[in-house]
Amino acid sequence: MDELKQVIRKAWLNIFTVITVFNLIIMFCLYYAISKKWLRLDYNFYIAILFFVILNFVYFYKVTRKLFKPFETIWQTIAHLNQNSQIEKPDIESLKIAHSLTENLTKQITQMSISKNQATLEMNKEPDLKHNFIAKNLPIPLLVLDNSENIIFANEEFARYIGLQVEDIINKNFYMIVDMSFPSEDTFDVWLKDSKLNRATALKSWVRVRIAIRDNHPIRLFDLAAYYNRDNSFNETTIITIFDHTKQYLQDDNAIGFVALSVHELRTPLTLLRGYAEAIKEELGNNANQQAINFLSKLDVSAKQMTSFVNNILNVARIDNDQLELKLQPEDWSNIITDSVSGMLLRAKIREIEIKIEIEPNLPLVGVDRISIYEVISNLIDNAIKYSGSSKEIILKTYLNRDGLVETLVQDFGLGISENILSNLFTKYYRDHHNRAQIGGTGLGLYLSKAIISAHGGNIWVTSKIDHGSIFYFTLIPFEKLTADLKENSNQSITTTAHGWIKNHSLYRR
Amino acid sequence: MAQKNKKILIIEDEFLIGELYVRSLNKEGYVSELVIDGAEALKKAQTNEYDIILLDLMLPNLDGVEILKTLKNPSLTPGFKAKIIITTNIEERKDIKKAIEKEADGYVIKADITPSELVTLVNSVNDGQ
Secondary structure, three states, rough: HHHHHHHHHHHHEEEEEEEEHHHHHHHHHHHHHOOOOOOOOOOHHHHHHHHHHHHHHHHHHHHHHHHHHHHHHHHHHHHHEEEEEEEEOOOOOHHOOOHHHHHHHHHHHHHHHHHHHHHHHHHHHHHHHHHHHHHHHOOEEEEEEOOOOOOEEEEEHHHHHHHOOHHHOOOOEEHEEEEEEEOOOOOHHHHHHHHHHHHOEEEEEEEEEEEEOOOOOOEEEEEEEEEEEEEOOOOOOOOEEEEEOHHHHHHHHHHHHHHHHHHHHHHHHHHHHHHHHHHHHHOOOOOOHHHHHHHHHHHHHHHHHHHHHHHHHHHHHHHHOOOOOEEEEEEOOOHHHHHHHHHHHHHHOOOOOEEEEEEEEOOOOOOOOOOHHHHHHHHHHHHHHHOOOOOOOEEEEEEOOOOOOEEEEEEEEEOOOOOEEEEEEOOOOOOHHHHHHHOOOOOHHHHHHHHHHHHHHEEEEEEEOOOEEEEEEEEEEEHHHHHHHHOOOOOOOOOEEEOOEOOOOOOOOO | OOOOEEEEEEOOEEEEEEEHHHHHHOOOOOEEEEEOOOHHHHHHOOOOOOOOOEEOOOOOOHHHHHHHHHHHOOOOOOOOEEEEEEOOOOOOOOHHHHHHHHOEEEEEEEEHHOOHHHHHHHHHHHHOO
């Protein structure tokens, strides 16, 4: 603006000089006329001259203003287009001189400016293209989601990793494409929901995430990292990357393979032990010595006990590696209790222990995995038998508790557990030092029971008093409540793991 | 007895277990036969002479899963009629186990049952025929 003012000032000065000179010539002429007495010099004459000079001045000021207004308008237009300027858009309509010319010029300038800005944007995009190229070819799987969890970018590596093409993934919902299961309830979708509600940005990683097998594509085990940014102007809300550890984690699985193999080897002689005990019993027939029959029963019970223990080992290995998968189905709890206890009766009988069952009538159906829950009941009864001491009674009671959960208790009247170790009781390999010398076992049973009950969504706890016995309680969720909580169709079964529901985008997976 | 003349092929690599199963099943009235080798077992099973097959998974020469697949594939074993009960002591991975259970008519862990309990299971599968 200063330069323009200078130009205007100079122009004005030049014009003023010309006009002044012109005025001086007139004045000289006047002076000459007066000296020749052609004009009379008096007071009115001076006023007329002064008026004339002022009029000149104002007139030429106005003329220069109007003459330079188009230039000023063009300058203002250019200045206005500068993004950082505070200059307002010029008012072209008020132009009296060169209106259409100025209007055309300003339009052209504006158009040029827009084109330039676009070009600049394009220019700026070049690094984006570069980044895009890097991301596309990055040998680490990379995925970008928008605010609705649709995939807006996936690199080649990611597509390859999940066995699909990039074009099959783009614009699809993330959860529809990637079916992940997590070792705990702390899953990606829980984190994302929480982040959306409470955070502007968030960063998190998960280990031992599994991707489901798709069309014979091999299983994948990996660590996952995700970054959430709510205020991202490009709607690139969540960025996900994966670090493959399939080999390492599968090796851990193979450790389970070793356990499974050992279990197989142990089971073969156990099958034979039970088979021969039964065969001998049959061969001896009804005339056999009762003592011998009794011994054979004890042999069978021992073999059966060892079979349970072997199953426990395998299940603990599975829990530790998140491979215990339960299928919860609606079951009549009283039937399960009766069936499970009948399997334990012989074991109790050889210790001359009576198991009393009290089942509250009309219990709702519970959501349980039959085989696993059987293991819980048999572990708890087995414990009760082991720790009964000289007492000859075990009570198993089941009822609907105040929270609407099906609660079951197994009570013995034996040795009891000292208070200071109660809290460690459900820890792996933990056993009561006080009783360890007298009672066999590995301490796996309660650890396993807790894991199974947790996977059912229930709780397990214990109350005990030394020399008075212990009561183990556990709760199960009625199937209707379970399905309501998970918004699940009640006709379907529900799959869970020892560490919680198998989750991804929702609370469960069928 | 309904099970009279019903033929059972016991495919079991542990001879002693097989022997116990043959004893109990024959006592019940079945005609059972024991085979240890996987490849030989498949040939026998494909003769289609049997009503029920007890199939172990860990076998010499040809494993049980392969035998199951071959028998249940109509183009490989046309008109196959026998019911197959998997009798194993291997804990398969859940997904593999599911796949096997889908094809077979029963699945049992041998250590969990006595021979007489096996007979009960075979009877129920036989009755379902």
